[in-house]
Amino acid sequence: MTLEATALVLDGHNSTALAILRNLGRRGISVATLDAAPSDYGISRYAKDSVLLPEAGETALLESLLALSENKPVLFPTTPVYVDFVARNFSVLKAHFRFPAPSAESLAAGAMTDLFRDLMPPQRDLYGSKDDLVLEIATSLGFPCLIKARDGKKEVPIQYIASAAAFSRALEKIEAEDFYVERYVPGEASDNYAASLYYGGAGELSGFVTTQVLRQYPEFVGEATYVKQKWIPELIGLVHPRLKAAGFRGIFHATFKRDEFSRKVYITGAEACFSPETELFTHLGFETPYLYYLDSTGEAVPKIFFQSDTNCHFRDGWRDMAGVASYLKTGHMGLMKMIADYKFRKIPATWAWDDMGPGLNKLGAEAACGARNLYDKLPFNK
Structure with missing residues (x-):
């Protein structure tokens, strides 16, 4: 497939992508999106093309991108997960797309964290026995604390851990090497x-x-x-x-x-x-x-x-x-x-008078989700 757009947005499932589409579209720039599945926002009037991935996974994503790179569009990764994807495949993508980053290190989450690590809240790895970890976290970081996923699992929500008992329960449900603990900074x-x-x-x-x-x-x-x-x-x-x-x-x-x-x-x-x-x-x-x-x-x-x-x-x-x-x-x-x-x-975040489709689509998606949740709670479904 030949992509006529001069900009390509990775993942239209978030309001950030929608904002990018609208800003470029209002500037008269031709924009396309590449998604793994249809978005709750539908298709913005500012999207010239909307391409769905034929398969899931990083290899399929890379192959689909290269198939759309004939005109060397500007590549817009819209979430940290996609930024890391671009960093991992930097040399290949830089040869086929345009984006300002000069190196993979300037995109990689690990490099960004290393640059500011001493200004971040204290952290601890989750290595050792459960009892030792509970004691170590209680005496070093204290409770409450946060359990965060490492770079490869950014889609996993942060867990707020209020007590040692809650921390012990959380350890039973995760793979230690995929997560770390961070001190919770108190505040409103x-x-x-x-x-x-x-x-x-x-x-x-x-x-x-x-x-x-x-x-x-x-x-x-x-x-x-x-x-x-x-x-x-x-x-x-x-x-x-x-x-x-x-x-x-x-x-x-x-x-x-x-x-x-x-x-x-x-x-x-x-x-x-x-x-x-x-x-x-x-x-x-x-x-x-x-x-x-x-x-x-x-x-x-x-x-x-x-x-x-x-x-x-x-x-x-x-x-x-x-x-x-x-x-x-x-x-x-x-x-x-x-x-x-x-x-x-x-x-x-979503509604715009010059681009009402995404707002209306999101309204319908949220209404359908609410109806499903209500239906699941009805007594005859238990």
Whole structure:
């Protein structure tokens, strides 16, 4: 199959991919998607082609990509899993596609983690007997703590472990070599932040924006569902010097959390990846997909730095509804606080008046999922 589009988006199953499609499409750039299965978002009007993988697995994905590379489109991996895929197959993909990363090391999650390891919460491997591990974690990291999957299993959710007993139970259900334990940084949802930066040719910083989380789901370990753009210079100071020294190029996204007691800010994630809030950034004028496209095609990358507050908020509607319900159930955030936070200008993750199809498709998918869950709970199905 010959792909006519000049940009190819890997995986349309998330709002980040949708934001990339819309930003490029509104700029008049022809975009296609490659998916393993039909997306809940359906097909955006800005997608010129939507290709489904004939088979599952990394080999099939690589073969399908190479079959679509005749015109050497700009390649957009939309999630950390796909960024790691590009890193593992860097030399082959770099010869057939355009993207700004100069090396596999500048994309690999392990390399990003190594660059900022001393700024991250303390971690421990899960080697040894269960009793020894419980004692070691209790005396070194303490409880609560987090169990996280290693790079090869990023699709596995983070586990919030409240006690030694819960940790012991969790160890019985996992393969130790695939996971590690991390100290839980205490704090509220609003103690979580993020920063996205873009580095153009010669590793020159071309722009940045910082955000503060207002709600997340699941409550202690989930992704942000309601976010506001807020200028937090401390975050840029933590990551920029190291990225500059490393000669980093392309898109970079980091998450942070401030310890509510010590007030120290930890880096909780660092990846060469687009932010889940990309739709917010493009709305504000920090068009990271367009910058990435220009950089990949050898064009000049404009500079834009957000060093003030815009009071603009981003809401991932479906997940935020679940987050609101969770906060009300636990009592960790009151209704009046949520109402007060809700009065500002908001950018939705899915809905757009010029591209209504994905929003309507997602509505239908969520309604069908809710109906299935309700049906499964009916007495005659037990």
